Structures are given as structure tokens and as C-alpha cells.
Amino acid sequence: MRVKSALVALVVGLVGLGGSTSMGGDLPKITPQEMKKASQIYFDRCAGCHGMLRKGATGPKLTPEVTRKRGIKYLETVMYNGLPGGMPDWGKQGVLSKKDINLLARFLMHEPPPPPERDMKDILNSWKLYVPPEKRPKKPMHGRNWQNFFGVILRDAGKVAIIDGDKKELVSLVDTGFAVHILRASATGRYFYSIGRDGKVTLIDLWMKKPDKVAEVKACFDARSVDVSKYAGHRGNYKDKLAVVGCYWPPSFVIMDGLTLKPLKIIGTSDYTYDTNEFVREARVASIVASHDQPEWVINMKETGKVWLVDYSDIKNLKVAVIDAERFLHDGGWDISKRYFLVAANMRNKVVVIDTLEKELEAIIETGVKPHPGRGANVYNLKYGPIWCTGHLGSPEVACIGVDKRNHPEYAWKVVKKIRLPGEGGGNLFVKTHPRAKYIFADRTLNPDPKLQRSFHVIDKQSLEVVKTIEIPKKYKGRVVHFEFSEDGKELWVSVWGKKTKPEEQAILVYDAETLKLKNEITGKWVVTPTGKFNVHNTLRDVY
Ligand code: DHE
Numbered sequence: 001m002r003v004k005s006a007l008v009a010l011v012v013g014l015v016g017l018g019g020s021t022s023m024g025g026d027l028p029k030i031t032p033q034e035m036k037k038a039s040q041i042y043f044d045r046c047a048g049c050h051g052m053l054r055k056g057a058t059g060p061k062l063t064p065e066v067t068r069k070r071g072i073k074y075l076e077t078v079m080y081n082g083l084p085g086g087m088p089d090w091g092k093q094g095v096l097s098k099k100d101i102n103l104l105a106r107f108l109m110h111e112p113p114p115p116p117e118r119d120m121k122d123i124l125n126s127w128k129l130y131v132p133p134e135k136r137p138k139k140p141m142h143g144r145n146w147q148n149f150f151g152v153i154l155r156d157a158g159k160v161a162i163i164d165g166d167k168k169e170l171v172s173l174v175d176t177g178f179a180v181h182i183l184r185a186s187a188t189g190r191y192f193y194s195i196g197r198d199g200k201v202t203l204i205d206l207w208m209k210k211p212d213k214v215a216e217v218k219a220c221f222d223a224r225s226v227d228v229s230k231y232a233g234h235r236g237n238y239k240d241k242l243a244v245v246g247c248y249w250p251p252s253f254v255i256m257d258g259l260t261l262k263p264l265k266i267i268g269t270s271d272y273t274y275d276t277n278e279f280v281r282e283a284r285v286a287s288i289v290a291s292h293d294q295p296e297w298v299i300n301m302k303e304t305g306k307v308w309l310v311d312y313s314d315i316k317n318l319k320v321a322v323i324d325a326e327r328f329l330h331d332g333g334w335d336i337s338k339r340y341f342l343v344a345a346n347m348r349n350k351v352v353v354i355d356t357l358e359k360e361l362e363a364i365i366e367t368g369v370k371p372h373p374g375r376g377a378n379v380y381n382l383k384y385g386p387i388w389c390t391g392h393l394g395s396p397e398v399a400c401i402g403v404d405k406r407n408h409p410e411y412a413w414k415v416v417k418k419i420r421l422p423g424e425g426g427g428n429l430f431v432k433t434h435p436r437a438k439y440i441f442a443d444r445t446l447n448p449d450p451k452l453q454r455s456f457h458v459i460d461k462q463s464l465e466v467v468k469t470i471e472i473p474k475k476y477k478g479r480v481v482h483f484e485f486s487e488d489g490k491e492l493w494v495s496v497w498g499k500k501t502k503p504e505e506q507a508i509l510v511y512d513a514e515t516l517k518l519k520n521e522i523t524g525k526w527v528v529t530p531t532g533k534f535n536v537h538n539t540l541r542d543v544y
Contacts, residue, residue, distance in 0.1 A: 028072060028106040038107035041100055044179075045090065047222060048197070052115045052249045053282045054108075057302050057328055058346055058370075059087065067108040075105040084425050086370055086393035086446055094499070115249050118220055123254065123263045126218035131205070133259045141209040144171065147537045148487040149206055151183040151192045152508060156500040157528035160194050160204065162211045165486050165535060168510065168520050172211045176202045181223075182532055185540040186258065187230040187239035187290075192534070195226040201245055203261050206536065215261040219254040220247035223285075227297060228258055229312055230290040230540075238295050242312055246285030246299060253285050253299060255315055265315055274305040274324035287331045289341060291356055292542070298341045298356060300329040305345065307354050307361075321359040325352040333375030334542050335403040336386045342401070344371040344390065351390060351401065353413060363413035365401055369394030374430040374482070375544040377440045379461045384408060384416045391428030391442050396421040398431055398442055400464060417464045423452050430482045432544055433461065436489030437513045445481040445497070453479040456494065458516060470516060472496055477505035484533035485543070489513065495530040503528050 030038065043052075049059030056062065067075060079101045080091030090096040096104070140146055148165035154173075160180060162172040179197040186193065192204040199220035202213045225246035229238035243258045255265045269283045284302045291298065295313040305327035311319040325345065329352065332343030340362060341354045351371055353362040373390035379400070381387050385408035389400040398419040402411025421428065427447030433440045440459040444452040451471065458468040472480060478498025485492060492513040498506040506527050510520035538544070 027068075027109050030103075030106050030110060034103055035107065035110075035113075038103050039113060041096070041104055042107060043222070044197075045096070046104070048224070048248070049087075051282050051284070051303075052112070052222065054112045055280075055282060055303070057284070058330060062108055064109055064111055072102070072105045072109070075108055076101050079104060082448065084394065084448070086372075086426070088446065089448065116221065118250055120263060120266060123217060123219060123266070126200075127215075127262060128217070129215045129260050129262070130212075131214040136205055136214060137207045137209075140207045142171070142207075145487075146206045147189060149211075149536045150484060150493060151194070151204070151534045151536075152495070152530050153180045153183065153194070153532045154526070155179055155497075155529040155531045157526070158196075159526075159528075160192070160202075161526065161530075162192075162204070162206065163508070163522065165491075168522055170522075170524070170526065173526055174202070174204050174211065174213055176200070176213070182225065183534040183539070184227050185534065185536050186228050187232070187540060189536045189540045191240065191258075192536075193226045193228060193243055195223050195245060197222060197224070199223040199245070199247060201226055201243065201256070201261055203243075203259075217256065217261045217263060219245040219256070219263065220250055220252065222248040224248060225285060225288040227288045227290045229295065229297075230292050231295040233293075235295055235313055238312065242315075244288060244297055244299075244310075244312075246288045248284040249282070251281065251283045251285070253288070253310075255312065265318075267318070269301055269304075269308075271301065271304045271306065273303070273327065275327070280304055286329050287343060289332070289334065289542070292338050294356070296356065298354060300325075300332070300343050302329050303327065305329060307341075307343070307352070309354075309356060309359055323354060323359070323361050325354070325361055326350050326364055331372065331374055333373060333388075333544055334378075335388050336378040336380070337403075338542065340403060342373070342376060342388050342390075342403075344373055346370045346372060346393070349394075351399075353401075353403075365413055365415060367399040367401070367415055368392040368397050368418065369426060371399070372429055374432065375542070377431045377433040378435075378544060379433060379440060380435075381416075381464065382462055384411045387411075387416060389419075389431055389440060391421075391431045392426045393428065393446060394426045396423060396426055396428075398428070398440070398459065419459055419464055419466065421457055421466060422469055423447065423449055425449070427452070432483035432485070432492075434485040434489035434513070434538070434543060437461075437485065437492075439467075439513065441483045441492060441494075443480045443482065443494075445479045456480050456483075468516065470511075472509060473518070473521075475505070476507055476509075477502065482532050484535050485513065485538060487535060487537040491519065493533050493535075495533060497529055497531055500529055506530060508533065
């Protein structure tokens with residue numbers, strides 16, 4: 001894995017240069033081999049929340065001046081047991097051994113090694129075009145209803161499963177590499193783009209007899225988001241023309257050709273915070289969403305708290321509107337009209353609303369402890385009109401915000417309802433609904449209570465109350481995470497995310513979205529750590 005070798009080489013170099021196994025007076029000792037191992041574990045498990053430079057974001061700052069005060073025992077306890085605000089219980093879950101935890105605690109007392117840089121030459125060297133566009137099928141080759149295909153991330157298997165949603169059949173298993181995070185569909189729906197934690201984008205052609213990857217490129221060392229150009233109108237037809245990857249490290253976004261993934265342009269995002277104007281080297285790109293009404297991407301900068309509206313119609317003369325919002329922007333989605341983008345500023349307990357038509361900040365709303373909407377849930381409520389709902393990592397509630405300024409101004413940009421979820425603590429990662437569904441669904445993946453981890457809540461769209469909590473069958477041992485609907489909104493797909501070594505304890509469960517009866521259990525040796533699921537029709541149209 002190239003990210004591993006690059007990081008590791010750097011760390012070994014640094015430790016080697018010092019010629020010492022211990023940095024600083026009575027600091028705990030760490031050998032070069034241990035430093036190498038700890039850097040990799042930190043990158044895999046911790047950097048997403050705490051940052052490569054450990055300056056903090058979704059998780060607190062872990063620079064040596066902080067960790068040395070906390071001490072080894074404290075750090076070990078937190079890594080073992082987790083914290084109610086969302087810090088996973090790595091030890092209890094069996095993801096990290098006591099030895100790994102002790103190693104990480106020692107590692108955290110030392111200065112973080114500087115991560116490597118990456119430029120266009122490196123990106124181009126990693127670019128592989130397996131099947132050029134002219135050699136691809138001119139029509140779907142399998143006779144299946146590909147608009148109802150689901151792409152399912154098999155996180156720790158390094159694969160994406162393509163499943164026929166009508167027949168519940170596995171159509172293809174595509175090798176995508178390390179810890180794929182999300183998939184997005186191209187504007188025509190023909191392609192899936194996957195992005196891995198290692199910054200690798202894979203382009204999957206769903207029209208092939210057996211859908212497979214047709215191109216890939218490693219845009220950066222660490223990434224979480226990808227989207228495509230979706231606009232078609234009087235300013236041009238950009239459908240399937242461009243893709244964009246949002247990088248955590250190096251802090252940047254990379255624009256590429258949508259049909260080949262040939263990298264075209266890198267834009268650095270290191271910048272100043274919106275409020276105090278402090279320089280942030282590690283200003284990471286969090287969520288990206290493509291506008292349907294303009295040739296534009298909404299790109300959210302985590303640490304600086306700015307939202308960039310990037311006009312992709314002329315990438316040689318890139319025009320960007322930079323909007324001051326709130327720090328620690330993370331995930332978000334469109335409101336029902338697709339004019340407003342709502343994004344969580346999670347460590348500020350707020351949701352920011354961006355008006356993409358006027359290109360300005362519309363509102364900032366306090367919702368609960370660490371909002372985590374995924375893409376959120378859009379609902380038409382008879383009392384409040386259109387609302388958008390988010391769950392929380394740190395508190396047991398789903399908050400719904402009025403989004404209709406014109407017809408329901410009294411509710412616009414206010415929390416109209418906080419829906420109390422059963423049990424204590426938050427740990428909700430995703431909420432989801434569909435325009436044709438009666439309910440909103442909410443998981444409790446990160447809640448410390450094992451029963452809640454294995455359950456999901458059903459919220460009535462009109463009463464805005466939890467009407468039922470469904471526990472998955474006992475034979476499955478994983479946690480419930482993430483939902484997706486079938487194209488027609490009649491089925492709810494749920495992942496049971498367990499241990500990599502025990503596929504028999506995991507599944508993708510399909511429930512009737514109205515009767516709430518379990519209809520299908522998709523299982524098999526290949527069902528290894530299923531997480532996000534993306535239906536072609538719903539993903540390309542932003543139905544949630
Ligand atoms: Fe995610 C979305 C970042 C942990 C599964 N995740 C996102 C987005 C970001 C993000 C920025 C929005 C992308 C977009 O819309 O463009 N996620 C991070 C992290 O930094 C974090 C907290 C820690 C990390 O190291 O990665 C993290 N995420 C997780 C998980 O542990 C999950 C459950 C499983 C995994 O892959 O590791 C997970 N994240 C997801 C999923 C989405 C997502 C399934 C897309 C939701 C959707 O419906 O669109």
C-alpha cells in the first residue's frame with residue numbers, strides 16, 4: 001500500500017536521523033520500529049478525527065503539550081473504553097490490543113512526524129486507465145435494472161459489492177483497495193466513483209456485463225469525499241464530465257476528468273480560520289456536494305470553517321465564492337428544494353445553512369451535541385412544512401429544522417422538533433428517509449450500549465416521535481450502520497457491520513419500509529464489514 005510505505009519511510013527517516021529511540025527527557029521510550037507501527041495505527045484509526053498533525057477537529061487536540069499533561073494511563077483508558085461524545089472504545093471492540101493501545105499512548109507523547117507531500121507528477125504516476133471510454137459498452141450489457149443497483153462498501157475487505165436491488169443478487173465484487181469510505185453516482189447514473197481513506201478513487205462502470213473498475217487514481221494520501229459534475233443547462237452540459245476528490249492530506253481538492261479520472265488540477269486548501277484568521281496548514285476538505293442547478297460544487301473546509309462554492313465551468317479561470325460559516329464542518333446534504341446546503345459544524349454543535357443561489361450564509365442553528373447528519377433526512381411535515389433532520393453523536397436526539405422560508409417563515413431555520421431517542425447517550429451516525437416512505441430511520445452505531453448498537457429507531461414523519469425500535473436477529477453480531485432505500489422507496493437496506501474475520505455474523509438486511517418486516521437477508525462469505533450503501537437512482541438525484 002503506497003500510503004503506508006510513504007508514511008513509514010518518512011517516520012523511519014525522522015527517527016533514524018535523530019539516532020535516538022526516545023525524544024525528550026523522561027518521555028516514554030519508543031523504538032524506530034514501534035514509531036513506524038504506531039504511525040500506521042494512528043493513520044488508520046485516529047487521524048480522521050484528530051488530524052495528521054494532531055491539531056484536533058472532530059476529536060480533541062493531541063499534540064504533546066496536551067498528551068504529556070494527560071499521562072499514559074489516562075490516554076490508555078480513553079482508547080480502551082471510549083468516551084460518550086463519540087470516541088470509539090477501540091479496546092473493548094477488540095480493534096486495538098492492550099499492547100497497541102500502550103504503544104499509541106507512548107507515540108502520542110512525542111511530536112507527530114510531518115506527513116509527506118504529493119504533487120501532480122505523483123498523482124499522474126498513480127493514474128490507471130483500464131478501459132478507455134471508446135472501448136466501453138454503448139448500452140447496458142446485462143439486462144438488469146441498473147438504476148436500482150446498490151453499491152455496498154465492504155470496508156475492511158477493500159471491495160465494493162454491486163447488488164441487483166430487484167433480485168437481491170450479487171452482480172459483481174470490485175477491488176477498490178483500502179477502507180473505501182463513500183460512493184457517489186455519476187450524473188447519468190452509469191458510473192460509481194468510490195473514494196478510499198488512502199485517497200484512491202475508483203471508477204466503476206455499471207453497464208459492463210460484470211460491472212468493474214475502468215480507471216483509478218490516487219489523488220492524495222488521506223481522503224473522505226468525492227463528487228461529480230451534475231449540471232446540464234444553458235451554461236453547458238457537464239454530466240459525467242468532471243469529478244472532484246476532497247483530501248484530508250495533503251489539504252487540497254483534486255479535479256479530474258469524469259470519464260477517465262485523469263487528474264487536471266490540484267487546489268490547495270491551507271488557509272486562515274474564518275473567525276480569528278489563524279493559519280491552518282491542515283485545513284481538510286470534508287463533504288462535497290454537486291449542485292443540480294449550477295455548474296458548481298459546495299466544498300466544506302473543516303478546520304477553517306469556510307464553505308467554498310467552486311464554479312467548475314472554466315477550471316483554467318476557477319471562480320470560487322468563499323463563505324465564512326463555522327469551524328469543524330463535516331457532513332451534510334441538500335434541503336428538499338436543493339437550493340440550501342445544510343452542513344454540520346460538529347464540534348460547535350451547530351448546523352450551517354448555505355444559500356447556493358445567493359451564494360451566502362443563510363443561517364447557523366444550534367441543534368444538539370455533535371450533529372452528524374450523513375446527508376440528513378428531508379421530510380414534508382403537515383404542521384411545519386418541509387423540514388430537514390439530523391442525528392447527533394453526543395446526545396440522544398434527532399433535531400428537525402424548518403427549511404421553507406417562503407411558505408412557513410415562522411419555522412424557517414429553527415429547530416422545530418427535537419425527537420428524543422430511547423436510551424442514554426448519542427452514537428447516532430445516520431438518519432435516512434425517502435419521499436415515498438412513512439418513516440425516518442436512525443441508527444445508534446457508536447452508542448456504548450450493545451443492545452442499541454444492534455437496533456435502529458423508526459420515527460413517524462408526521463408525529464415526529466419514535467414509534468418503534470427494531471433489534472436485528474440475534475444470529476448477527478455486528479452493529480447496525482447506515483441506511484439506503486430502494487429506487488421506489490419501498491425497501492430499507494441496513495448494514496450489519498461486524499468483525500472482518502466473521503462474515504457469517506454480518507449481513508445486509510432488507511426491511512419492508514412500511515410494514516417494517518424483515519424481507520431479505522443478504523449474506524455470504526463476501527459480506528465482510530458492510531458499511532455505506534448507495535442506490536444508483538437515489539444517489540444521483542440526492543434523494544434522502
Ligand atoms: Fe465517514 C460520510 C468523514 C468515520 C461511514 N464521512 C462522510 C463524510 C465525511 C466523513 C467528510 C462526508 C462525505 C461527503 O458527503 O462528501 N468519517 C469521516 C471521518 O473523518 C471519520 C469521523 C473518521 C475517519 O477516520 O474516517 C469518519 N465514516 C466513519 C466511519 O467510521 C464509518 C461509519 C465507516 C467507515 O467507512 O469508516 C463512516 N461516512 C461514512 C458513510 C458516509 C460518510 C457511509 C456517507 C453517508 C451518506 O449517506 O452519504
